[in-house]
Amino acid sequence: MAFTNTSVGIHEISEGMPMYDHMMEYCTLRMSTHFGYDQQPDISQYLMDCSNHLGELQAPELIARAKQGDSDGLIELGLRYLSGCGVRQKSVEGALFVWDKLTDPRNSSSAGAPTEMVAQAHSSSAQAYFEKYQTPAEALPALLQDERRFKRTYGVGGSALQYLYMAAKHADASVTRGLVSPAVLLIGMHILDLGARTHIEIPQTPRFRVFRRLWKAVNDRQKEVYTEERRRQAKVAKAPNAYTCARVGCGIQAANKAAFSCCSGRCPLDLKPHYCSKQCQREDWPRHKPICKPGSGIPTNAVVLHDSSATLQLDTPGESFDEDNIVNEEEGPGCQVDVPGSDGRQWTIKSQNLSPEFLRHLRDTAVRHA
Template sequence: MDSAWKADCIKKFNALPRKPLAPSGRVPNVWHFDLRYIPLSPPSHMLFLFQKESQLIAQQILPVRMNKFETGIAYFPDSAKEAALEICFGLMHSFNTAFDLNKGPGGPVLAPYGPWKLTTDDHPLAREVEKQFKALGVKEERCKVEYANLTDLAHKQFELMYKGIKSTLGLPDIARAALHTPSQIAFSSLTPPDPEAWSMMSPQRSGATPEEMEFEKLSMYAQEFMNNEPLPVDYSYDKDRFSNIGDIFENIRGVLSSKSLEQVKKEADAGDAQHAIDAGLRLKYGIKCKPDRNLSRTYLLKAALNEKASAQTRSMAHSMLTFWYTAGREGDVRARYVFAGTYHADEAVRIASQASPNNKLLASAKVLVFATNTVKPLTDDLKCPELLIHFKWVVKAMDGRANFMKLEQLAVEKKMMKNPNRYRCANVGCGIEADTGKMLAQCSGKCDPDKKPSYCGKSCQDWKNHKPFCKPGAPCSVIDPTYSTSGAGSTPGGSIRIPVHHSDGTTSFLSTSTMEPEMLKEIREVMRERAPLGDSSSLKMELHELDPVTGNYKKCT
């Protein structure tokens, strides 16, 4: 909508004839409205209007737009205040055009007219829409919005309309029946998201210097490109993939220093998708600017929806957006947040996979974590069958990755079962295990090779316990009935890993090829109280540091 269209819309609405009774003269000219999220691809928000006595209904996709090829995904209000402006224009446009009833081949059937009164079933929404009408210059008598509890009646009417929409999707009857009717958005009970959760930055450490905090932000920025890169779902971890991380970090630091945020935003607004991602990430982490959750999303969307951009760029932008909707909403994750996040995950997989020259199924680590944490729990027992119907690409990627990891797990378990002592720390309760024997120190005594204990470090070595068994023909000194291998896959360079048993009863695994065992154990203690990153997932952690002499970012060895 341009400014001229907006001004004309307001002018027409103010000039509409307006009477207490509808044109039929039989029912009150009172209209009820609400806002609903429609998960059909591409997803959007719909303004629903309902006249109680006549049961006349109307709908308008928001935001009102002149170009039918545009998508409404950019409009995602978190509050009644954010929703109000587009709702106002949606209402005015609906009445100005007589609800589009005059577009048929028979010519005009209803002259446009204004509502005598508007109602909605959400107190904050009523206040904000009324306030916005006044701010736009709508005549005083046309601004009033009252509260009316018509939730159930309006939903029944919307359900009838939505059945018609579902009938156009070409789905089997059983699939259409599984699609639930979207409910009205209740802003009055909506808890604002934690704005800091979107960046997932740790709180400022006590005593941390500004340089250290800025470095942490740059580190998070750099990790975005690694975590959101689309890779084959049958991809095995390769340590060499991150061997040039220092160069990557320095390149990023150079880019961030060479242009200001305003310069980057200007390039992004002109249609440069890579600058749009740059702006989105700067705003996400607050790199030389104030963090802005909503504006960060706006610029990432510019990249994701830019059809002139490469498939890689668009896929990564969609991947970066998956957690925007659910981050900081742990106690109030509603259906539309799940649908919106899954839409981006699905698009990230679809765009990258369709552009793959060898028809490979591609998904980023971020998308797979989202799918494991969010999509899988809701589809395993068909709590939310719509996810299986609407988002086939991400479901296919999730299943493909799970099958590949299962095969890798079986291969590792087969190897470890031949000589389990070689791949786990002998100290009972330690939990550290390795995917290659060289990662653990083995007893150098005279005990039989298949009975030799292995240790992750000196603190776990238990000579007092092992000494009586350190001789040829003696039984094994390692007895740990609680042990079972994680089978979390292997890495070419070797790594150690440790299980994390979370407070909710689930288990995930931390693995690393750079951290010391004691540090990994400390991280385990911290993460025990947190929810896992995935269902029995394996999180690869690498240690990096800032060289105090050169200021370069490097991987610890």
């Protein structure tokens, strides 16, 4: 399969910065696959850098460099294929076709390529395979047609498990070379979450257990998330004998946790947030979700995965808050909220009967008139 011509369409000028078709997808893809999760660049500055880069490296020079096996050229061409920026049509398979030249040791371009670039190629390939894994049933014929067009011989064929396996394989290779990118972590966390939902230890199955570096990186990052959350909770604790609704800005307090409802998800017991109402949990869900459901930020499609150890029937998980994810521990005492008085002093309103919503309304009204 020969490299196809590329083109970059300018459709908007914003404060002197050219905005190209699908440039946001391109910029986001670069950030999620080319940097460590803890080394993310400033997005506004990086968007400008990407705009300049796209303008400076036009199609003829890019294709020439890629044909010569230049590592930068190969990585860049694959990014444009996968993001749809600078090509006539987005092609996941086209991106993988290009990156194979860096990730497959049988290709001459991989010999002598800088380790950092090989890691970026593996991280990007992991993201590409994960997109194939997510392909909905109605789009699968087009994907298979694209596979035939590029004539790649592995990681093809429409098997969801094969695509997920290849995503994990490249993610593990990226970690091995020192790059733990957000894309790599999301893929690993998704697999762990998938196993929890299907009651199967996927990382312990014969095909997936070999990716030890990936599972270690994911577990290490999850420990960091829990540590960060413990520090956050310690910082916001206002009094040793009072409990506050976990939603930032709510302010509803209680004498003990029994007055609140707690999350019933898989988060650690000492990190389970307690809320005065379902509304507060719903609003706090974006913050708590990475702690409660690792990998849930990536939606999957309804597919059947066939493995030698099990058959997994997956439903399409929703991104919305789960109403059943909260339970009330027991009936407890009423709630309280601090309200500023007109004389500058702080007052505490306690009630056995008033709802948390009404207490917040009282507090917000007092703040506006203070």
